[in-house]
Amino acid sequence: EAGVAQSPRYKIIEKRQSVAFWCNPISGHATLYWYQQILGQGPKLLIQFQNNGVVDDSQLPKDRFSAERLKGVDSTLKIQPAKLEDSAVYLCASSLGGLAGVEQFFGPGTRLTVL
Amino acid sequence: DQQVKQNSPSLSVQEGRISILNCDYTNSMFDYFLWYKKYPAEGPTFLISISSIKDKNEDGRFTVFLNKSAKHLSLHIVPSQPGDSAVYFCAASGGGGKLIFGQGTELSVKP
Numbered sequence: 001e002a003g004v005a006q007s008p009r010y011k012i013i014e015k016r017q018s019v020a021f022w023c024n025p026i027s028g029h030a031t032l033y034w035y036q037q038i039l040g041q042g043p044k045l046l047i048q049f050q051n052n053g054v055v056d057d058s059q060l061p062k063d064r065f066s067a068e069r070l071k072g073v074d075s076t077l078k079i080q081p082a083k084l085e086d087s088a089v090y091l092c093a094s095s096l097g098g099l100a101g102v103e104q105f106f107g108p109g110t111r112l113t114v115l
Numbered sequence: 116d117q118q119v120k121q122n123s124p125s126l127s128v129q130e131g132r133i134s135i136l137n138c139d140y141t142n143s144m145f146d147y148f149l150w151y152k153k154y155p156a157e158g159p160t161f162l163i164s165i166s167s168i169k170d171k172n173e174d175g176r177f178t179v180f181l182n183k184s185a186k187h188l189s190l191h192i193v194p195s196q197p198g199d200s201a202v203y204f205c206a207a208s209g210g211g212g213k214l215i216f217g218q219g220t221e222l223s224v225k226p
Contacts (some may be wrong), residue, residue: 040219045215080135095212
């Protein structure tokens with residue numbers, strides 16, 4: 001069974017530029033999550049999708065971050081414009097969701113450096 | 116407001132001995148707890164979990180203990196192996212699938 005795929009693995013941009021990350025979840029997983037992990041901290045949820053609908057985006061800085069999950073499969077997370085404090089690893093995770101299980105499966109992450 | 120806390124940023128243990136990683140939480144509505152293991156440049160991988168209706172769950176060398184009255188859980192690894200060296204995160208869920216993670220504890224198992 002293929003795991004969660006993410007690309008790119010690394011990205012370096014200048015502040016005020018825009019960047020986009022892509023995620024392909026495990027086949028059949030209805031729930032998709034984007035997390036931000038700053039160095040020395042645990043992952044922090046940015047947004048949660050159930051199929052192609054948003055369940056929780058309370059921690060997403062909506063003035064600069066956006067995310068979509070078209071057709072309930074792949075997802076993209078965009079930052080525009082980027083700030084220095086956005087330097088972090090962006091993790092995508094998926095799960096069966098609901099009563100099927102709480103366990104989330106993570107991709108390898110995208111390490112973003114904003115200069 | 117940190118709802119899940121791992122107060123030890125690092126832990127060093129000799130190979131073959133027991134590793135004990137601790138986690139405290141503040142929200143009594145959490146009903147499911149998980150431990151994840153993370154190697155450098157990889158995403159976290161699920162290790163073991165426990166429901167709030169239990170106080171212990173065991174899987175091979177890994178055992179998780181939950182003390183609800185103290186709002187505390189711990190992960191025991193016996194015996195510890197050098198391949199266990201990684202960052203360990205505890206996470207809590209209060210329903211809806213959302214996980215709240217602790218800051219992580221870096222475990223180093225020395226041969």
